[in-house]
Amino acid sequence: MCALFSSFFSQKKDIWPGMTDVHSHLLPGVDDGFSSLEDSREMLAFLQELGVKRMFLTPHIMADLAKNRAVTLKEHFGTFRESCEGISVDMRLAAEYMLDECFYERMEEGLLSYDGEHVLVEVSCLQAPGDLFEKLYAIQLNGFIPVMAHPERYPFWDISGLMKLKEHGCKFQLNLFSLAGFYGTLPHKTSLSLLKKGYYDFAGTDIHSLNYRRGYDTLSLKKDQYEAVEKLLHGNETLWKQ
Numbered sequence: 001m002c003a004l005f006s007s008f009f010s011q012k013k014d015i016w017p018g019m020t021d022v023h024s025h026l027l028p029g030v031d032d033g034f035s036s037l038e039d040s041r042e043m044l045a046f047l048q049e050l051g052v053k054r055m056f057l058t059p060h061i062m063a064d065l066a067k068n069r070a071v072t073l074k075e076h077f078g079t080f081r082e083s084c085e086g087i088s089v090d091m092r093l094a095a096e097y098m099l100d101e102c103f104y105e106r107m108e109e110g111l112l113s114y115d116g117e118h119v120l121v122e123v124s125c126l127q128a129p130g131d132l133f134e135k136l137y138a139i140q141l142n143g144f145i146p147v148m149a150h151p152e153r154y155p156f157w158d159i160s161g162l163m164k165l166k167e168h169g170c171k172f173q174l175n176l177f178s179l180a181g182f183y184g185t186l187p188h189k190t191s192l193s194l195l196k197k198g199y200y201d202f203a204g205t206d207i208h209s210l211n212y213r214r215g216y217d218t219l220s221l222k223k224d225q226y227e228a229v230e231k232l233l234h235g236n237e238t239l240w241k242q
Contacts, residue, residue: 013226015176016216017051020236023058023096023120023149023173023204030068030076031060033208037083044087046213054090054240056204058120061106062098070095070110092240096120096149099128099135113144114239120173122149127156136168150175150206152190153183159193171201174232177215179225195228202239203232 025033026040034040047055057077061068077093084091095112097103099121113119119139123129139146148170151162166172175183178191194200205212221229 013221014051015219015221015226015229015233016047019052019233020054020056020240021047021052021204021207022056022094022114022202022236022239023175023206024055025057025059025206025208026055026091027057027059027073027076027080027093030073031065033059034210037080039210040080041084041087043207043210043213044084044089046216048087048089050216052089054092056092056094056114056239058094058096058204060098061095061112063100063102064098068095069106070112073112094120096122099123099132103135104138107138107142111139111142111144114147115241117143117145118147118171118239119144120149121146123154125154128154133168136165136170140169145169145171147171147173147202149173149204150178150183150187152178152187152194155186159190162194162199166199172199174200174203174229175206176203176229177205177212177219179221179229180215180219182215192225195225198228200228200232202235203229204236 025031026043028034028037028040034043059068059073073095074093081091093112094114097106097119111119123132136146146169148165151172153175174191174195178187181188
């Protein structure tokens, strides 16, 4: 009976209405996300139908994308937002910073944060930088709180390694589609474990293309998972308030 109820619950509940998404690559033509204005607008219309209310656009800032600087991304974002007249999804610009060799320089230029306090960061999926904790400390010395994007997707960190990040002041952002196995078995297993333990602080989709629509259509959660994600979405809303 409990299992049956859990299955019924997952089919009926929907997390998208009213959602604030804190991780997306909707800004067209700037990174490995959406390549065209038309696709970005089509995705926004789809999200509007689902009831998504707010989106942080978080393009990559890294050494491999030298043109992606705070000032140029602000220009791209302004143009893009003007082109989205008639779409009710509200948008703000932040960024996803790779903690690589150019990070200190980008930080000196001014970080594109969520709320003037939290800033989204990531590391390579191959290995973490040797000076990771120095960079996390520098972020905090500059008055920001690092939010590690999709910690479940880094194969070189086990739970104890991830907890070390927590101990060094990192907050965690869940990729929601990790819960559905979108990125493979290990991220799926790790995301479920971190969610159950209550280690996440925020949740986002990390959408990169129209192909991600199937994730919105197919994601289903058990009752306890839905309740845990719902708490994270409340956390998302605190990032929007300034």
